[in-house]
Amino acid sequence: MPKQDEFMNLSKMNFDVSEEQEMILEQVDRACKEFRPIEDRYYLEHKINDQTRPFFAKAHLLGLPVSRRYGDGQGADMVTYALAIERIGREGTGVRTFFSVHMALGQMTVQHWGNEEQKNRILTPATKGDAILAFGLTEPNAGSDPASLTTYFEEKGGKYQITGQKMWISLGSSSKYVLVFAYPKGRREGMSGFIVDTESPGFKAELIPHKLGLPTADTSTLYLDKVEVTKEDVLGPPGKGMSVALSGLMNGRLSVAAGCVGVIQDCLDEAVSYAGVRVQHGKVIGKHQLVQRHIGLMATNLEAARLLLLQAAFVKQKYEENPGNTELRDATDLACARAKYFAANASFDAANRAVQIFGGNGYSLENRPARHFADTRVTMIYEGANEIMEQKLALGALGKGFEAYS
Ligand SMILES: Cc1cc2nc3c(=O)[nH]c(=O)nc-3n(C[C@H](O)[C@H](O)[C@H](O)COP(=O)(O)OP(=O)(O)OC[C@H]3O[C@@H](n4cnc5c(N)ncnc54)[C@H](O)[C@@H]3O)c2cc1C
Structure with missing residues:
Protein backbone atom coordinates (compact mmCIF):
# COMPACT_ATOMS: atom_id res chain seq x y z
CA MET A 1 0.00 0.00 0.00
CA PRO A 2 1.36 3.44 -0.84
CA LYS A 3 2.00 5.66 2.12
CA GLN A 4 -0.75 8.07 1.24
CA ASP A 5 -0.30 10.25 4.29
CA GLU A 6 3.31 10.84 3.36
CA PHE A 7 2.70 11.64 -0.29
CA MET A 8 -0.73 13.23 -0.22
CA ASN A 9 -0.71 15.44 2.81
CA LEU A 10 -2.44 18.52 1.46
CA SER A 11 -0.84 20.77 4.06
CA LYS A 12 2.56 19.94 2.55
CA MET A 13 1.47 20.68 -0.98
CA ASN A 14 2.36 23.88 -2.72
CA PHE A 15 0.41 24.69 -5.86
CA ASP A 16 2.01 28.07 -6.48
CA VAL A 17 3.06 28.65 -10.05
CA SER A 18 6.15 30.69 -10.84
CA GLU A 19 6.14 33.80 -12.98
CA GLU A 20 7.38 31.75 -15.91
CA GLN A 21 4.63 29.17 -15.45
CA GLU A 22 2.08 31.94 -15.21
CA MET A 23 3.29 33.17 -18.59
CA ILE A 24 2.64 29.72 -20.07
CA LEU A 25 -0.90 29.77 -18.65
CA GLU A 26 -1.54 33.25 -20.04
CA GLN A 27 -0.27 32.08 -23.41
CA VAL A 28 -2.68 29.12 -23.26
CA ASP A 29 -5.57 31.38 -22.27
CA ARG A 30 -4.92 33.77 -25.17
CA ALA A 31 -4.70 30.91 -27.66
CA CYS A 32 -7.91 29.32 -26.35
CA LYS A 33 -9.85 32.58 -26.71
CA GLU A 34 -8.66 32.92 -30.28
CA PHE A 35 -9.38 29.27 -31.04
CA ARG A 36 -12.98 29.27 -29.74
CA PRO A 37 -14.69 30.60 -32.89
CA ILE A 38 -12.76 28.10 -35.02
CA GLU A 39 -13.83 25.14 -32.86
CA ASP A 40 -17.42 26.52 -32.78
CA ARG A 41 -17.58 26.54 -36.56
CA TYR A 42 -16.25 23.00 -36.95
CA TYR A 43 -18.54 21.75 -34.20
CA LEU A 44 -21.69 23.11 -35.80
CA GLU A 45 -20.62 21.76 -39.19
CA HIS A 46 -19.90 18.41 -37.49
CA LYS A 47 -16.44 18.28 -39.05
CA ILE A 48 -13.14 17.11 -37.65
CA ASN A 49 -11.20 20.21 -36.73
CA ASP A 50 -8.07 20.03 -38.86
CA GLN A 51 -7.00 23.48 -37.60
CA THR A 52 -6.17 22.28 -34.09
CA ARG A 53 -2.68 21.06 -34.99
CA PRO A 54 -1.50 24.05 -37.07
CA PHE A 55 -3.15 26.58 -34.75
CA PHE A 56 -1.54 25.32 -31.55
CA ALA A 57 1.75 24.57 -33.30
CA LYS A 58 1.93 28.23 -34.34
CA ALA A 59 1.17 29.21 -30.74
CA HIS A 60 4.11 26.97 -29.63
CA LEU A 61 1.82 25.01 -27.34
CA LEU A 62 2.29 21.44 -28.55
CA GLY A 63 5.18 20.56 -26.27
CA LEU A 64 3.96 21.65 -22.82
CA PRO A 65 5.16 18.66 -20.73
CA VAL A 66 8.25 17.91 -22.83
CA SER A 67 11.76 18.86 -21.76
CA ARG A 68 13.17 22.00 -23.39
CA ARG A 69 15.90 19.80 -24.86
CA TYR A 70 13.50 18.70 -27.60
CA GLY A 71 12.09 21.05 -30.22
CA ASP A 72 9.34 23.29 -28.85
CA GLY A 73 9.28 21.52 -25.46
CA GLN A 74 8.17 23.90 -22.66
CA GLY A 75 9.29 21.82 -19.69
CA ALA A 76 6.12 22.61 -17.74
CA ASP A 77 5.86 21.01 -14.31
CA MET A 78 2.80 18.82 -13.71
CA VAL A 79 0.76 21.47 -11.84
CA THR A 80 1.27 24.00 -14.63
CA TYR A 81 0.55 21.33 -17.22
CA ALA A 82 -2.67 20.30 -15.43
CA LEU A 83 -3.86 23.92 -15.20
CA ALA A 84 -3.08 24.42 -18.90
CA ILE A 85 -5.11 21.35 -19.86
CA GLU A 86 -7.92 22.51 -17.57
CA ARG A 87 -8.01 25.77 -19.53
CA ILE A 88 -8.06 23.90 -22.83
CA GLY A 89 -10.83 21.66 -21.44
CA ARG A 90 -13.12 24.69 -21.22
CA GLU A 91 -13.01 24.83 -25.02
CA GLY A 92 -14.50 21.35 -25.24
CA THR A 93 -13.63 17.70 -24.83
CA GLY A 94 -12.87 17.31 -28.55
CA VAL A 95 -10.00 19.79 -28.57
CA ARG A 96 -8.84 18.67 -25.11
CA THR A 97 -8.75 15.02 -26.26
CA PHE A 98 -6.31 16.09 -28.98
CA PHE A 99 -3.97 17.41 -26.26
CA SER A 100 -4.46 14.45 -23.93
CA VAL A 101 -3.61 11.92 -26.59
CA HIS A 102 -0.77 13.77 -28.31
CA MET A 103 0.85 14.88 -25.04
CA ALA A 104 -0.13 12.59 -22.18
CA LEU A 105 -0.51 9.24 -23.93
CA GLY A 106 2.05 10.08 -26.59
CA GLN A 107 4.80 12.53 -25.62
CA MET A 108 4.90 11.78 -21.89
CA THR A 109 5.06 8.03 -22.56
CA VAL A 110 7.92 8.46 -25.03
CA GLN A 111 9.64 10.87 -22.63
CA HIS A 112 9.41 8.33 -19.79
CA TRP A 113 10.27 5.13 -21.67
CA GLY A 114 12.13 6.21 -24.80
CA ASN A 115 15.90 6.14 -25.31
CA GLU A 116 17.74 9.29 -26.40
CA GLU A 117 17.52 8.43 -30.11
CA GLN A 118 13.74 7.89 -29.87
CA LYS A 119 13.22 11.09 -27.89
CA ASN A 120 15.12 13.12 -30.49
CA ARG A 121 13.37 11.39 -33.38
CA ILE A 122 9.82 11.53 -31.98
CA LEU A 123 9.60 14.36 -29.48
CA THR A 124 11.38 17.02 -31.52
CA PRO A 125 8.85 17.02 -34.40
CA ALA A 126 5.97 16.18 -32.02
CA THR A 127 6.47 19.34 -29.95
CA LYS A 128 6.39 21.43 -33.14
CA GLY A 129 3.25 19.77 -34.45
CA ASP A 130 5.18 18.21 -37.34
CA ALA A 131 4.35 14.72 -36.05
CA ILE A 132 1.15 13.95 -34.12
CA LEU A 133 1.17 10.98 -31.73
CA ALA A 134 -1.59 8.45 -31.02
CA PHE A 135 -1.90 5.52 -28.62
CA GLY A 136 -3.18 2.17 -29.88
CA LEU A 137 -4.13 -0.15 -27.06
CA THR A 138 -7.87 -0.88 -27.42
CA GLU A 139 -9.09 -3.54 -29.86
CA PRO A 140 -12.56 -4.73 -30.89
CA ASN A 141 -12.38 -7.46 -28.23
CA ALA A 142 -9.99 -5.92 -25.72
CA GLY A 143 -10.89 -2.71 -23.89
CA SER A 144 -11.09 -2.78 -20.09
CA ASP A 145 -9.00 -5.95 -20.23
CA PRO A 146 -6.04 -4.93 -22.39
CA ALA A 147 -4.20 -8.15 -21.46
CA SER A 148 -6.63 -9.94 -23.80
CA LEU A 149 -5.48 -8.07 -26.93
CA THR A 150 -4.68 -10.17 -30.00
CA THR A 151 -2.47 -7.90 -32.11
CA TYR A 152 0.82 -9.75 -32.55
CA PHE A 153 4.34 -9.26 -33.87
CA GLU A 154 6.75 -11.71 -35.45
CA GLU A 155 10.45 -11.33 -36.04
CA LYS A 156 11.52 -11.40 -39.69
CA GLY A 157 15.12 -10.78 -40.76
CA GLY A 158 16.05 -8.76 -37.70
CA LYS A 159 12.88 -6.63 -37.98
CA TYR A 160 9.34 -7.03 -36.63
CA GLN A 161 6.04 -7.31 -38.48
CA ILE A 162 2.91 -6.28 -36.59
CA THR A 163 -0.57 -7.58 -37.47
CA GLY A 164 -3.89 -6.78 -35.83
CA GLN A 165 -6.72 -4.28 -35.43
CA LYS A 166 -7.03 -1.37 -33.00
CA MET A 167 -10.30 0.37 -32.29
CA TRP A 168 -11.46 3.73 -30.94
CA ILE A 169 -8.03 5.25 -31.47
CA SER A 170 -8.03 9.02 -31.02
CA LEU A 171 -5.98 10.83 -33.68
CA GLY A 172 -5.59 7.50 -35.50
CA SER A 173 -6.18 9.08 -38.91
CA SER A 174 -4.17 12.24 -38.30
CA SER A 175 -1.09 10.96 -36.51
CA LYS A 176 2.40 10.33 -37.82
CA TYR A 177 3.24 7.79 -35.10
CA VAL A 178 1.05 5.42 -33.09
CA LEU A 179 2.26 3.62 -29.98
CA VAL A 180 1.03 0.10 -30.68
CA PHE A 181 0.91 -2.71 -28.14
CA ALA A 182 1.24 -6.33 -29.29
CA TYR A 183 2.15 -9.84 -28.12
CA PRO A 184 4.74 -12.09 -29.73
CA LYS A 185 2.90 -14.32 -32.24
CA GLY A 186 1.20 -17.30 -30.58
CA ARG A 187 1.75 -16.00 -27.03
CA ARG A 188 -0.38 -14.23 -24.43
CA GLU A 189 2.51 -12.79 -22.45
CA GLY A 190 5.53 -10.63 -23.14
CA MET A 191 3.58 -7.72 -24.64
CA SER A 192 5.80 -5.04 -26.19
CA GLY A 193 5.20 -1.43 -27.13
CA PHE A 194 6.20 -0.19 -30.61
CA ILE A 195 6.44 3.18 -32.28
CA VAL A 196 4.66 2.64 -35.59
CA ASP A 197 4.99 5.07 -38.49
CA THR A 198 1.51 5.43 -39.97
CA GLU A 199 3.02 5.89 -43.45
CA SER A 200 4.37 2.32 -43.37
CA PRO A 201 3.04 -0.18 -45.94
CA GLY A 202 0.27 -2.33 -44.43
CA PHE A 203 -1.05 0.41 -42.13
CA LYS A 204 -4.59 1.71 -42.69
CA ALA A 205 -6.79 4.05 -40.60
CA GLU A 206 -10.52 4.61 -40.96
CA LEU A 207 -12.56 7.28 -39.17
CA ILE A 208 -15.35 5.96 -36.94
CA PRO A 209 -18.61 7.63 -38.01
CA HIS A 210 -21.84 8.34 -36.05
CA LYS A 211 -20.30 9.05 -32.65
CA LEU A 212 -22.50 10.31 -29.80
CA GLY A 213 -20.25 13.35 -29.36
CA LEU A 214 -16.77 14.68 -30.15
CA PRO A 215 -17.65 15.57 -33.75
CA THR A 216 -14.50 17.68 -34.10
CA ALA A 217 -12.18 14.86 -32.93
CA ASP A 218 -10.59 12.12 -35.01
CA THR A 219 -11.48 8.69 -33.59
CA SER A 220 -10.40 5.81 -35.82
CA THR A 221 -10.06 2.10 -36.38
CA LEU A 222 -6.55 0.99 -37.30
CA TYR A 223 -5.69 -2.03 -39.43
CA LEU A 224 -2.16 -3.39 -39.36
CA ASP A 225 -1.18 -6.02 -41.88
CA LYS A 226 2.43 -7.07 -41.38
CA VAL A 227 3.51 -3.52 -40.68
CA GLU A 228 7.27 -3.50 -40.43
CA VAL A 229 9.15 -1.84 -37.58
CA THR A 230 12.77 -2.09 -36.51
CA LYS A 231 14.35 -2.86 -33.14
CA GLU A 232 14.85 0.91 -32.75
CA ASP A 233 11.05 1.24 -32.69
CA VAL A 234 10.53 -0.88 -29.58
CA LEU A 235 9.42 1.49 -26.80
CA GLY A 236 10.65 0.51 -23.34
CA PRO A 237 12.20 -2.84 -22.49
CA PRO A 238 11.04 -5.67 -24.80
CA GLY A 239 8.27 -7.63 -23.06
CA LYS A 240 7.36 -4.71 -20.78
C1 LIG B 1 -14.06 8.57 -28.22
C2 LIG B 1 -13.14 7.50 -27.70
C3 LIG B 1 -11.77 7.68 -27.81
C4 LIG B 1 -10.90 6.67 -27.42
N1 LIG B 1 -9.53 6.84 -27.59
C5 LIG B 1 -8.70 5.77 -27.36
C6 LIG B 1 -7.31 5.85 -27.69
O1 LIG B 1 -6.81 6.89 -28.15
N2 LIG B 1 -6.54 4.76 -27.51
C7 LIG B 1 -7.04 3.58 -27.02
O2 LIG B 1 -6.28 2.63 -26.89
N3 LIG B 1 -8.35 3.49 -26.68
C8 LIG B 1 -9.18 4.54 -26.84
N4 LIG B 1 -10.53 4.44 -26.53
C9 LIG B 1 -11.03 3.17 -26.04
C10 LIG B 1 -11.42 3.21 -24.56
O3 LIG B 1 -10.28 3.31 -23.77
C11 LIG B 1 -12.25 1.95 -24.29
O4 LIG B 1 -13.50 2.14 -24.93
C12 LIG B 1 -12.44 1.71 -22.80
O5 LIG B 1 -11.23 1.28 -22.21
C13 LIG B 1 -13.52 0.65 -22.52
O6 LIG B 1 -13.29 -0.51 -23.25
P1 LIG B 1 -14.45 -1.14 -24.16
O7 LIG B 1 -15.02 -0.07 -24.99
O8 LIG B 1 -13.92 -2.34 -24.81
O9 LIG B 1 -15.57 -1.58 -23.12
P2 LIG B 1 -15.60 -2.94 -22.30
O10 LIG B 1 -14.26 -3.21 -21.71
O11 LIG B 1 -16.23 -3.99 -23.15
O12 LIG B 1 -16.59 -2.56 -21.13
C14 LIG B 1 -18.00 -2.52 -21.27
C15 LIG B 1 -18.61 -2.25 -19.92
O13 LIG B 1 -18.29 -3.33 -19.01
C16 LIG B 1 -17.64 -2.83 -17.86
N5 LIG B 1 -16.63 -3.76 -17.40
C17 LIG B 1 -15.63 -4.35 -18.12
N6 LIG B 1 -14.90 -5.13 -17.32
C18 LIG B 1 -15.42 -5.02 -16.08
C19 LIG B 1 -15.10 -5.57 -14.82
N7 LIG B 1 -14.06 -6.39 -14.66
N8 LIG B 1 -15.87 -5.26 -13.75
C20 LIG B 1 -16.92 -4.41 -13.88
N9 LIG B 1 -17.27 -3.85 -15.04
C21 LIG B 1 -16.53 -4.14 -16.13
C22 LIG B 1 -17.00 -1.52 -18.31
O14 LIG B 1 -16.74 -0.68 -17.22
C23 LIG B 1 -18.06 -0.98 -19.26
O15 LIG B 1 -19.08 -0.36 -18.52
C24 LIG B 1 -11.41 5.47 -26.87
C25 LIG B 1 -12.80 5.31 -26.72
C26 LIG B 1 -13.66 6.30 -27.14
C27 LIG B 1 -15.13 6.07 -27.01
Missing part, protein backbone atom coordinates in the same frame (compact mmCIF):
# COMPACT_ATOMS: atom_id res chain seq x y z
CA GLY A 241 4.65 -3.30 -23.02
CA MET A 242 1.96 -3.62 -20.37
CA SER A 243 3.93 -1.41 -17.98
CA VAL A 244 4.46 1.10 -20.80
CA ALA A 245 0.73 1.08 -21.60
CA LEU A 246 -0.33 1.43 -17.96
CA SER A 247 2.02 4.35 -17.39
CA GLY A 248 0.57 6.01 -20.49
CA LEU A 249 -2.92 5.56 -19.08
CA MET A 250 -1.84 7.10 -15.79
CA ASN A 251 -0.61 10.19 -17.67
CA GLY A 252 -3.83 10.17 -19.65
CA ARG A 253 -6.01 10.10 -16.54
CA LEU A 254 -4.38 13.21 -15.13
CA SER A 255 -5.04 14.93 -18.42
CA VAL A 256 -8.68 13.76 -18.62
CA ALA A 257 -9.23 14.94 -15.05
CA ALA A 258 -7.83 18.35 -15.96
CA GLY A 259 -10.03 18.62 -19.04
CA CYS A 260 -13.10 17.68 -17.02
CA VAL A 261 -12.39 20.40 -14.46
CA GLY A 262 -12.34 22.81 -17.41
CA VAL A 263 -15.71 21.47 -18.56
CA ILE A 264 -17.24 22.00 -15.11
CA GLN A 265 -15.83 25.54 -15.05
CA ASP A 266 -17.29 26.34 -18.47
CA CYS A 267 -20.68 24.85 -17.57
CA LEU A 268 -20.75 26.87 -14.36
CA ASP A 269 -19.76 30.09 -16.17
CA GLU A 270 -22.44 29.52 -18.81
CA ALA A 271 -25.08 28.64 -16.21
CA VAL A 272 -24.29 31.67 -14.03
CA SER A 273 -24.48 34.11 -16.91
CA TYR A 274 -27.69 32.61 -18.30
CA ALA A 275 -29.31 32.49 -14.84
CA GLY A 276 -28.50 36.19 -14.47
CA VAL A 277 -30.43 37.29 -17.58
CA ARG A 278 -33.22 34.79 -18.25
CA VAL A 279 -36.44 36.03 -16.65
CA GLN A 280 -39.34 33.76 -15.69
CA HIS A 281 -42.11 34.38 -13.14
CA GLY A 282 -41.06 38.03 -12.97
CA LYS A 283 -37.44 37.53 -11.89
CA VAL A 284 -34.15 36.24 -13.24
CA ILE A 285 -34.07 32.47 -12.87
CA GLY A 286 -30.89 32.75 -10.77
CA LYS A 287 -33.18 34.04 -8.00
CA HIS A 288 -35.24 30.82 -8.01
CA GLN A 289 -33.88 28.59 -5.28
CA LEU A 290 -34.18 25.34 -7.24
CA VAL A 291 -31.96 26.86 -9.92
CA GLN A 292 -29.57 28.01 -7.21
CA ARG A 293 -29.35 24.40 -6.02
CA HIS A 294 -27.92 23.35 -9.40
CA ILE A 295 -25.39 26.16 -9.30
CA GLY A 296 -24.36 25.48 -5.72
CA LEU A 297 -23.70 21.82 -6.53
CA MET A 298 -21.72 22.66 -9.65
CA ALA A 299 -19.60 25.22 -7.80
CA THR A 300 -18.85 22.73 -5.00
CA ASN A 301 -17.96 19.91 -7.39
CA LEU A 302 -15.72 22.29 -9.31
CA GLU A 303 -13.61 23.05 -6.25
CA ALA A 304 -13.50 19.40 -5.16
CA ALA A 305 -12.50 18.21 -8.65
CA ARG A 306 -9.84 20.90 -8.95
CA LEU A 307 -8.33 20.04 -5.57
CA LEU A 308 -8.17 16.34 -6.51
CA LEU A 309 -6.56 17.36 -9.80
CA LEU A 310 -3.95 19.54 -8.09
CA GLN A 311 -3.23 16.80 -5.58
CA ALA A 312 -2.69 14.30 -8.41
CA ALA A 313 -0.53 16.75 -10.36
CA PHE A 314 1.57 17.50 -7.28
CA VAL A 315 2.18 13.82 -6.53
CA LYS A 316 2.85 13.13 -10.21
CA GLN A 317 5.49 15.86 -10.21
CA LYS A 318 7.20 14.19 -7.22
CA TYR A 319 7.13 10.89 -9.10
CA GLU A 320 8.60 12.54 -12.23
CA GLU A 321 11.46 13.72 -10.04
CA ASN A 322 11.87 10.21 -8.51
CA PRO A 323 10.90 7.81 -11.33
CA GLY A 324 12.44 4.81 -9.53
CA ASN A 325 10.24 5.18 -6.43
CA THR A 326 7.53 2.52 -6.75
CA GLU A 327 5.55 3.69 -3.70
CA LEU A 328 5.37 7.12 -5.24
CA ARG A 329 4.33 5.56 -8.56
CA ASP A 330 1.49 3.66 -6.87
CA ALA A 331 0.38 6.77 -4.99
CA THR A 332 0.41 8.73 -8.26
CA ASP A 333 -1.54 6.03 -10.03
CA LEU A 334 -4.26 6.16 -7.37
CA ALA A 335 -4.33 9.95 -7.22
CA CYS A 336 -4.70 10.20 -11.03
CA ALA A 337 -7.46 7.56 -11.04
CA ARG A 338 -9.31 9.33 -8.22
CA ALA A 339 -9.08 12.74 -9.88
CA LYS A 340 -10.19 11.32 -13.23
CA TYR A 341 -13.09 9.36 -11.75
CA PHE A 342 -14.45 12.25 -9.73
CA ALA A 343 -13.94 14.93 -12.37
CA ALA A 344 -15.41 12.83 -15.18
CA ASN A 345 -18.63 12.18 -13.27
CA ALA A 346 -18.80 15.74 -11.97
CA SER A 347 -18.31 17.13 -15.48
CA PHE A 348 -21.22 15.09 -16.86
CA ASP A 349 -23.34 16.17 -13.90
CA ALA A 350 -22.37 19.81 -14.46
CA ALA A 351 -23.19 19.61 -18.17
CA ASN A 352 -26.56 18.03 -17.34
CA ARG A 353 -27.38 20.77 -14.83
CA ALA A 354 -26.25 23.52 -17.22
CA VAL A 355 -28.51 22.08 -19.95
CA GLN A 356 -31.37 22.09 -17.42
CA ILE A 357 -30.76 25.71 -16.46
CA PHE A 358 -30.80 26.71 -20.13
CA GLY A 359 -34.17 24.92 -20.55
CA GLY A 360 -35.12 24.49 -24.21
CA ASN A 361 -32.11 26.52 -25.23
CA GLY A 362 -29.99 23.94 -23.42
CA TYR A 363 -31.07 21.40 -25.99
CA SER A 364 -29.43 23.28 -28.85
CA LEU A 365 -25.86 22.59 -29.91
CA GLU A 366 -25.64 26.32 -30.60
CA ASN A 367 -25.16 26.59 -26.83
CA ARG A 368 -22.11 25.22 -25.04
CA PRO A 369 -23.89 23.14 -22.34
CA ALA A 370 -25.42 20.80 -24.96
CA ARG A 371 -21.99 20.21 -26.52
CA HIS A 372 -20.40 19.49 -23.16
CA PHE A 373 -23.28 17.14 -22.35
CA ALA A 374 -22.68 15.10 -25.51
CA ASP A 375 -18.89 15.26 -25.37
CA THR A 376 -17.91 14.78 -21.75
CA ARG A 377 -19.89 11.52 -21.52
CA VAL A 378 -16.89 9.73 -23.01
CA THR A 379 -14.71 10.60 -20.03
CA MET A 380 -16.66 8.03 -17.98
CA ILE A 381 -15.59 5.42 -20.55
CA TYR A 382 -12.12 6.10 -21.95
CA GLU A 383 -8.80 5.83 -20.09
CA GLY A 384 -10.45 3.44 -17.65
CA ALA A 385 -14.24 3.18 -17.51
CA ASN A 386 -16.01 4.19 -14.29
CA GLU A 387 -16.35 0.60 -13.09
CA ILE A 388 -12.64 -0.08 -13.62
CA MET A 389 -11.74 3.11 -11.74
CA GLU A 390 -14.08 2.12 -8.88
CA GLN A 391 -12.33 -1.22 -8.55
CA LYS A 392 -8.91 0.41 -8.68
CA LEU A 393 -9.84 2.93 -6.01
CA ALA A 394 -11.36 0.22 -3.85
CA LEU A 395 -8.13 -1.79 -4.07
CA GLY A 396 -6.24 1.33 -3.01
CA ALA A 397 -8.22 1.18 0.23
CA LEU A 398 -8.56 -2.61 0.63
CA GLY A 399 -5.07 -3.58 -0.49
CA LYS A 400 -3.85 -5.66 -3.42
CA GLY A 401 -4.84 -8.91 -1.66
CA PHE A 402 -8.39 -8.15 -2.80
CA GLU A 403 -7.43 -8.10 -6.52
CA ALA A 404 -10.21 -10.00 -8.37
CA TYR A 405 -8.11 -11.15 -11.34
CA SER A 406 -4.80 -12.18 -9.76
